[in-house]
Amino acid sequence: MSTDKYVVLRTRNIVVPTLDNIGTLGRASASELAPQSIEIDEADLTAKERSNLRRDPRVRAIAPPMPMKLVSPMEASDVDASALSSSTWGVQAVRATESPFDGSGITVAVLDTGIDPNHPAFQNVELLRRNFTAEGEDDQNGHGTHCAGTIFGQDINGKRIGIARNIKRALIGKVLGNGGGSSATIAQAIQWAVNEGAHVVSMSLGIDFPGFVEWLINEKGLNVNPATSIALEAYRANINLFTELSNFVRAQGSFADGTVVVAASGNESVRPQYEIAVAPPAAGTGIIAVGALGETANGLDVASFSNNQVDVSAPGVGIISAVPGGGLGSKSGTSMATPHVAGVAALWAQRQLDMAGRVESNTLLAQLIASGTTAPLAPNVEEEDVGTGLVQSPIN
Numbered sequence: 001m002s003t004d005k006y007v008v009l010r011t012r013n014i015v016v017p018t019l020d021n022i023g024t025l026g027r028a029s030a031s032e033l034a035p036q037s038i039e040i041d042e043a044d045l046t047a048k049e050r051s052n053l054r055r056d057p058r059v060r061a062i063a064p065p066m067p068m069k070l071v072s073p074m075e076a077s078d079v080d081a082s083a084l085s086s087s088t089w090g091v092q093a094v095r096a097t098e099s100p101f102d103g104s105g106i107t108v109a110v111l112d113t114g115i116d117p118n119h120p121a122f123q124n125v126e127l128l129r130r131n132f133t134a135e136g137e138d139d140q141n142g143h144g145t146h147c148a149g150t151i152f153g154q155d156i157n158g159k160r161i162g163i164a165r166n167i168k169r170a171l172i173g174k175v176l177g178n179g180g181g182s183s184a185t186i187a188q189a190i191q192w193a194v195n196e197g198a199h200v201v202s203m204s205l206g207i208d209f210p211g212f213v214e215w216l217i218n219e220k221g222l223n224v225n226p227a228t229s230i231a232l233e234a235y236r237a238n239i240n241l242f243t244e245l246s247n248f249v250r251a252q253g254s255f256a257d258g259t260v261v262v263a264a265s266g267n268e269s270v271r272p273q274y275e276i277a278v279a280p281p282a283a284g285t286g287i288i289a290v291g292a293l294g295e296t297a298n299g300l301d302v303a304s305f306s307n308n309q310v311d312v313s314a315p316g317v318g319i320i321s322a323v324p325g326g327g328l329g330s331k332s333g334t335s336m337a338t339p340h341v342a343g344v345a346a347l348w349a350q351r352q353l354d355m356a357g358r359v360e361s362n363t364l365l366a367q368l369i370a371s372g373t374t375a376p377l378a379p380n381v382e383e384e385d386v387g388t389g390l391v392q393s394p395i396n
Contacts (some may be wrong), residue, residue, distance in 0.1 A: 001043040002284050008053060009061040009244055012037045023171030038248050040191055042184045055068070060244040064105035067208040067215070070113065070143050070176055071264040071338075073331035074305050086217065087160040089295065090150065090315030090336075093376070094344050096163040096239075100380025100391035102345040106359075107171065108151055108346055109193035109201045110339075111186065114174035116324040119127050119145060121153035121161065126169045130192060132185045133177035140178065146331055147204050147323030148172070150339035153320040156328060161321050163343025166367040171196050175276025176205060183207060183238050186281060187245055193250055194259050199349045202342035203263040204335035210236060233279070242284030250286055250361040258361030260349075260368065262288045262342045264334040265307040276387075277309045288345075288368065289385055292337040299378040302385045306334055312372045313386040314340035322348075327386035344368065344391045351394045367394075 042065065045053070053059045088098055117127050117141050131137045131261045139145045150169055153162035173189040175181045186205065189364035193201050196259035208233060249259050263282035269275045291310035292303040294317030303317050316337030323329035349359045372388025374381070 005065060006045050006050065007061075007063050007187060007241060008041045008043060008044060008059060009241060010056070010058040011038050012039055012058075016024065016368065027191070028168050029127070035175065038191065038245075040187050052354070059298060061237070061241040063183065064234045065182040065239040066234055066238050067211045068181040068183055068186055068205050069208040070141070070180075071204050071206050071333055071335040073143070073268055073333040073335060074267055075332045077330050086158070088320045090164055090319050090340050091160055093300070093315050094163065094391055096339055096343065096347065097394045097396065098395055099347055100396070101350045101394055102166035103152060103166075103343075103346045104166045104350055106164065106167055106199050106346045106349045107169045107197050108167055108342060109171035109173060109196070109198035110144060110148045110151065110166070111173040111189045111193065112147055112202065112205065113141040113174045113176050114139035114144045115130060115172045116145045116322070118362070119139070119149070119291050119322050119324070119326055121149045121156055121322040123154060123358040125152065125167065127172050128196060129172045129174070130189075131174045132189055133174055133181065135174070137174060139174075139324050141176075143204065143335065144172070144174070144327070144395050146321045146323050147202060147335060147339040148317065150336065151202060151343040153322050156322070157218045161309050161328070163340065164346035167346060171198050180208060181205070183241065183280070187241060190245060190261065192251070194252060195385065197257065198259055199257060200342050200345045201259060202339055203261070203281060204333075204338045206264060206282065207235065207238060207268045209279070225350040237284050238280050241288060242281040246284050246286030250365075252361070257359045260288060260345055260361060260365050262290060262338055264346060265289045265291050265310045267305040267333050269305055269307050271302065271304045271369050275308045278307050286365075288312060288365065289387075290334055290338045290341045291313055292332070292334045293377070293386070293390060294318070294332075296378055300376050300390060301378040302381055303332070306385065308384045310385065311369055311387040312341055312391050313337065313389060314344075314391050341368070344371070344393050360364045371396045
């Protein structure tokens with residue numbers, strides 16, 4: 001009997017109503033009920049096994065693993081640090097330079113291509129690393145190092161590149177190698193980050209839909225029409241997978257420090273010719289989808305490559321940050337906008353921690369989205385392109 005590979009997300013220790021407890025479950029307080037934990041497994045399943053799992057009340061999502069790829073930069077170049085002003089334009093735009101918060105006490109996770117652990121931007125930061133690929137542990141691409149530098153990089157030669165530059169603990173999940181990754185790996189990495197206490201998870205990656213269609217054509221021998229139909233169903237199932245995973249991440253915040261997940265919307269648009277909607281995992285409900293902004297004479301405007309239907313936006317053009325080997329480089333993309341939002345989220349999380357003694361997921365998500373402002377944006381930008389606008393750091 002033929003099988004296919006699937007990702008299965010299910011709950012553990014679910015409380016099943018019975019004749020004995022049905023009258024008491026509704027009266028139980030949050031403190032009396034333990035949070036449900038989850039399992040994320042990848043298994044070869046027959047059609048009958050999939051049908052049985054769909055009837056299991058513990059199973060919340062079943063999805064075929066789809067290829068994941070970097071939200072690759074639209075341009076990249078080396079930078080002479082001596083030519084920089086005191087702070088990058090992105091750090092200034094989100095008002096991190098005016099904020100009394102610096103990320104103290106907050107743990108962030110960067111799920112990307114790894115990191116250069118010897119870069120001076122990451123000195124005095126405890127880097128807990130886990131490699132989900134078959135490659136070496138360090139960053140062979142430079143993408144992950146650049147994103148991490150924007151979130152929590154320390155100053156380089158007196159130049160500020162990082163938003164939450166006093167973060168002392170960071171989780172680095174290498175989920176993408178030279179051959180990309182898969183949605184199964186990303187889901188498992190999110191679970192790992194949450195279990196390790198991440199308050200903020202940053203992901204500058206997305207599903208490779210065209211690549212999956214091509215794989216179905218080349219490996220399964222399908223014509224383009226059925227291949228596209230099958231890929232669309234897999235796409236829908238993966239959106240549900242990340243939505244359900246996000247629900248559990250937020251629910252855990254009711255019992256312990258919470259987590260927000262931030263993801264790039266993608267660089268597939270070619271404005272003004274056409275615009276592409278945000279792709280998974282950013283398309284999952286409860287995951288903050290980020291669009292990119294660039295500087296213009298009329299104010300900050302939507303980057304030509306930025307996908308739409310986003311929740312918030314951030315600087316994503318000409319962003320200077322760390323690159324492997326100890327230097328600095330400029331890159332553009334929603335990949336570069338996403339760590340700005342993650343860094344600002346870390347500042348809001350610190351504010352919560354200082355004021356309430358804990359971080360609550362839903363409140364943090366609401367504060368971050370509500371921080372968006374359209375004041376510095378160019379005229380006539382559309383809401384679905386920028387969400388609530390440019391994210392802002394807490395000032396008091």
